[in-house]
Structure formats: C-alpha cells, structure tokens
Amino acid sequence: MSSVSITPSHSDQTRPAALMHALLSPARIALVGASADPGKNTARPLIFMRRHGFKGVVYPVNRGHASVLGERAYPTLRDLPEPIDHAFIMVPGKHVLPLLDDCAAAGAHVVTIYSDGFAESGPLGVEQQTALLERARTLGLRILGPNSIGLANIHTGCILSVNAVFAAEGLSAGNISMVSQSGSMMGSLMSRAAARGFGFAKSVSVGNEADISTGEIVHGLVDDSETSVILLFLETLRNADVLSSALRRAWAAGKPVIAYKLGRSEIGSRLSESHTGAIAGDDAAVDAFFRSHGVIRVTTLEALFEAAPLAERYVSHTLPASVRPRIAVITTTGGGAATVVDALGMANVQAVAPPASFIDHMAGRGLKIRPSPIMDLTLAASGEQYQDLLEQLLRSDWCDVVLSVGGSSAQFHPELVVRPLIDADKPPDKPLAVFLAPEAQASLRLLREAGMAAFRTPESCADALAGFLGRRPPTQPAAAGASWAWPRGLPRHGLLNEHEASQLLNHLGIKTAAACLLDENAEPHHVGYPAVLKVCSRDIPHKTEADGVRTGIRDRDDLLRQRRALLASVRARRPDARIEGVLVQKMEEGLLELILGYRHDALVGPVVLLGAGGIMAELQKDFAIRLAPVDEENAREMIAEVRATHIVRGYRGLPLGDCDALARAVVDFSRLAAGDVCVAEAEINPLFVQPDGVVAVDALVRLD
Structure with a gap:
C-alpha cells in the first residue's frame, strides 16, 4: 500500500478522559514489532486479542513480513491506512526513540513501550529515557513505560500485553482494576485471583513511569464505570502529588483503594543525620501517606485481592481513630479461629467476649454460649442456630x-456453615468476614459469588481486617500550613548547631531549656x-558519640574544670570538627522523654514523628508518624498511638503530663513543612513532658 501522510491532532490528549480512552479503550491499535512466530512474546498481543474477542482494529507492523499470523502487516507506522489511537512498541530499546515521530505521524495519542x-x-539508560520523554513531549505523545509489560481491558478484550496470564481461554470480567509497578506480579496476582473467581476490569503495568504515572491511571479508574475497587502493587512511590489527588478522588467517589508495597528505599537512612531517619524510614513514611489518604494497606499478596469484597461492600465504614477495633468471632473450629485471633492481636485488633446481657x-433463644472471645459452636448448634447467632x-x-x-464442614458440608452465612440477614453497616480453615475452594467460590469477603489463610484474613479497620477518611491539609518566614541571622543551608536549632524552635513557639553559648575562654553566664555542658559544633550532630556532653555541673568552678x-x-x-563554643544549659527533667522528629521524605514529602525518646529511641520503635503539617486533632491521635505516653495520660495513678502542650508542640514542629527554607530533617530528642508544659533539651536541624 502506498504511504499516506497522517497529520496527528493532539490538542485533546492532555484531557484525562481522552487519555484514558486512548490508553484503555482504543479503537485502532498498532503492534510495532509484532512477530510472525507464535512462539515469541511479541506475537502474544495479537493472539490474546483474537482469543478474547477484541472488536477494534489491529495493525501489525513488521518490516520483514507481509503478514503476521494471517493478518496483513505493514512495513512502518507511516504505511497504515488510517489514524491509530494507541501504539504498542515491542522492538529493542535502541530503536524506540526514532519510532516516536512515526507514532505521532500515525495519529497515536498513547504509546506503550514494552522495550527495556x-x-x-543504569546511567546510560536514564539518559536514553530522558531523551525519549523529551521527544514524546515535543510530539504531544503520552508514554506508558518504558519497560512496561502492557495493559488489559478485560471487558473489551483489548490485551496490549505479553504477559502469559492472558493466554487463559476465558478471562473473567469483573469490577476490580489493578495498577502494578511490576509486570510479572501483575500476571501472578491476576492468576491467583482468577482461581478464586475474582474478575478484573482493567490491569496496567506502569513500568518505569517515565510519563504516565500510577496516580494518573488511578484518576482514570475513578472515572471508569466498570471499576469499583482499585488495587495497587507498588515497589516505590513516584509523583506523590498526583497520586495524592487521585486517592482523594477515589475516596470521594466511594472506590476503595487497596495497596501492597514492597521494598524499603535506603535513601532516608543513607542521608539521615537524625534518629528520626532511622526510626521512620521511607516505608514508614509511605505508611503515613496511605493512612492520610484512606488507603487500605496489606502485607500479604492474597489479602490484596481478598480484601476487595470487604472494602467494596462496606465502603463507607470507618471507625474513629481513638477506637481499638472489636471483633466478635463465631466458629465451628476453635483452633482455626485462634490462628486468626492471634494474628489480629499482633495488629492491635482485639477479639472480644460477649457481655453477660448478650449471653442471656x-x-x-435456645443457644448456650460461653463468655469467651471465641464463640465455639463445634458440635453444639444446627445451621439454623448458627445463622441466628450470626444475625x-x-x-x-x-x-x-x-x-x-468455618471448620471441616466448610469443605464437606457447606450447608452447615456457608449456607447460613449466605442466607443470613446482613445489615449494610456491620462488616462480616469469613475464614475457612480447610482448603474449601467450592465454598470460597460460593461466598465470593455472594459478594462476601472470604479468606483462605488466617494471615490474609487478619491482614485484610487490620488494614480495613485501620482505614480513616483522608486528612485535609492542616491549618498549620500557613507559611512563615525563616528567622533572620540563621543559616539557610547545611546543619545548624544546637544553639541555632534552639533559636529556630523558639521561633516556632516551642520552649527550649534556658542556655547560653560561650567560647572556650569566656566567663560562664x-x-x-x-547545669549541662555541651560542645557546640555543626560538625558533631551526635555529641555523646564525641564525648561532648557533661551533666550535673554543680557550680562555676566545676563548670570551668569540665x-x-x-x-x-x-x-x-x-580533631577535624569546627568547635563553635560550649553550650551551658539548665538541667531539665520531666515525667517522660519523647522524640519529636521531622523529615522531608524522598517519596512522600514532609512527615512528622512522635515517639519514645532518649538513647533507646531507635531500638524501641514506638512511634506515630503523619504527613506534615498536622492539626491538633492529628497531633492528639499521634500522642494516643505512642505506647510510652500512657504513663503521662493517667496510667495507674501516675502524675499527669501536659498533653495539651505536647499536642501544640507537635503542631508547631510540623510547621517546618511550611517555611520558606527547605528543612531536610529536624529532631528534638529528648522532649520532656512536664506537668505544666513541655521543654526541648536537645535539637538537631539539617537544611537542604
């Protein structure tokens, strides 16, 4: 066929609806590098789309063959007879960049790049990706990938992917959509879920996310009528601002988001000067990000899809942050129930015994139960009685x-356990979950078809329930976020010494221990x-490691000697450190030592941390973390989460600490996120909680 000149019109490409249509519902597709050998990966997209009934137009592009698997092939994109919506590139990476001009000339809006x-x-690949993105932007193209295994729209049969999971004879279309940063895991999760009767609407492998990000796809899925639940398989977070707005929209639209994230970046610990960086690494910051956006985070693969019916059926269910979730457990296998209850306890979710009034x-009603956290009806109740107790x-x-x-009856006699669960009158506002102790695939499928959350392992059951019950509505940007000016005279880059750090804290409204800075020969103030004597040096962030602290200074003569x-x-x-003087500080004491930390996380941005303080801070791992800045309500939630604060909140008659002042200090410290100087990390350790206030006695601040 003679070459035709196609002038693309990309004026509407940036609109989300147009982008998602070209990405997931294209009418005309070009498969660039499609193989004529059915045994090769690059032949799979055409095979898959034939198998699964894609009704659009597919153009194989192959310079060496006039036909591909019985379809007419075209030598180049410029030889196509009509404009396309989407090009799927499957050629070696070094040949991709020159193809972008042809994609634009062919009218493509989106280009998915399978090539790695x-x-x-590595560094050379980064340069090549940068060049690829720059050219795509010049041409008005949007890129999925590179290094993307592709995407699928199960409802239309548009399978632009080489993943072998789509070789299945029948794909179950459903209402779950998934975005994955791992192409292979996208297929693995879909195959696991399909074996349990879960159907998918859309599935996207984002690859390197050079252009189209996870957040953009989530935005599109929020608007997708075929998607009710969104799953994320993440290795890291990219473009957190875009993902943030997408997650807020998902919450507002009543579409739950369930996330599994693996990997712990070393960025935070490698650059950290503070204990905060070691305590609240990137994974803890990501956890705070999810919490702030209403995302259900799970830690087991099965829970990622098994939690979907729970999240969808009870989409509006949340508990106040101050409430420890209470679970009533009914079972026909005490041991099986104990495996879940034990796992739930590790996640701070308690199984509760029925009160006397309920037992009576x-x-x-003719059923005797015991005041135990596990209501075991093994051999003691009929199916009708089980259903009555459940209701x-x-x-x-x-x-x-x-x-x-459910016990063994779930495997051999589903009418005793599964049928009562399905037939029971279930109010929409009280979540119900099911764990079947035996391997009972038929019963699991029955429950799935009834829209009920049913779990195959105790670990995934506890994981999903803990994540679901820990979900909170997205937090709004705090009023504490009003911008403020950096104090005059303080450095704007590098590490502050402790004297400067104390001045910054005072500027924020946080009380510090009375102190004066002396040079080595000055008469003591x-x-x-x-008193306490400390070396003051921006080269020595951790003074105790340099033997730079003396406590219990009794008088002037003792101070001079020390x-x-x-x-x-x-x-x-x-010997290499620049010593800027010695800091003489009034000795303070309190009812409790805490650490109050802040860092600008590489993945999610500013976070604030409150935890057990002192030299054991890194070892205790007793902390609460939030995106910064926070308001006073969030600060109080953080205080309640830190176990150590119980001793100043009325524990066994111990003296009360000033938790109002502590909450204000957390809010004020979190305002570091809103200053006109970028603070990389900051820390008060310890922060003493006193009966009538709080006082910072040691501070560290590092600026970008």
Missing part, C-alpha cells in the same frame, strides 16, 4: 466486626545549677 534498557538499566439474650451478632453494639471461622576536660576530649576524638 532504559532507566532501570442467646440463652433465651444477632451483626446487630449488637458491643462489637464492630463479626468474623465467622549563670543559667542555674545543676569545660577544659570536655574540649580536650572532643578534640582528641574529632
């Missing part, structure tokens, strides 16, 4: 969720004894 050898392969109520539990106010655990000894010791240990 780009940013994932059920006795009046009564679902209407009780002493539990938040009901968990039914009186700050009150006993100053000489301290300086001699520090210079012996750190």
